[in-house]
Amino acid sequence: MTNENTALNAPLSGGCCGSKASAPAQPATADDQAVCPVMAGTPVVKSVAEAQGLFRDYNGTRYWFCCASCGPLFDADPAKYATAAA
Template identity: 75%
Template sequence: MSHDHHHEAPAGTPADDIVTCPVMPGSTVSKSTAEAQGLYRDYDGQRYWFCCSACGPLFDADPAKYATAA
C-alpha cells in the first residue's frame, strides 16, 4: 500500500462534502475534514476550505483574489 501526497479528499467522502481549494484549484477538499483541522476561512459571507495548512495564510494575504477565483 503506497501513500501518494496529492491533496485529495479521502475515497468514500460524500460528493456534497467535496469542494475545490480556492488557493490550489487542482486540489479537492473534504469540507468536514478541513473544518476538523481548522483549514478554512469565512470571507464576505462565504466559507472557503483549504487542502493544506499553507493555503490559509496565502488566502489571508489576498482573500479577494482567491474568493473571486473559487
C-alpha cells in the same frame, strides 16, 4: 457589505501542498467536497478540512483548504482567491 475573515488556528505539520488533509474513513459525499481556492483544482473534503481548521469565512462564504499553508496565502489576498473560486 463587511468583509469577514475568520479562522481557526490549528497547528499542522507539513507544507503546501505535499501534506493533504487526511482521507475520511468513508468516501465523501458530493455535498462534502470542495476545491481549494488557493491550489486550484485540488480537491478537499470539507469535513476533514473543518476538523483540521483548514477554512476561512470571507464575505459570507466559507472556503476550505487542502493544507495548512493555503490559509495564510488566502489571508494575504482573500478577494483574489474568492474571485478565482467563483
